[in-house]
Amino acid sequence: MSTKTTAEVLSSVSKLTETVIDKIAEIDAAVTVRSPC
Numbered sequence: 001m002s003t004k005t006t007a008e009v010l011s012s013v014s015k016l017t018e019t020v021i022d023k024i025a026e027i028d029a030a031v032t033v034r035s036p037c
Contacts, residue, residue: 004012
């Protein structure tokens with residue numbers, strides 16, 4: 001295990017989650033635009 005504190009780990013996870021949500025939103029928007037219906 002690393003020596004990171006719980007707060008640091010939670011912060012990293014939070015940032016990662018935000019990035020993933022942003023990417024999903026981008027992909028979702030792109031799919032919606034390209035969708036024929």
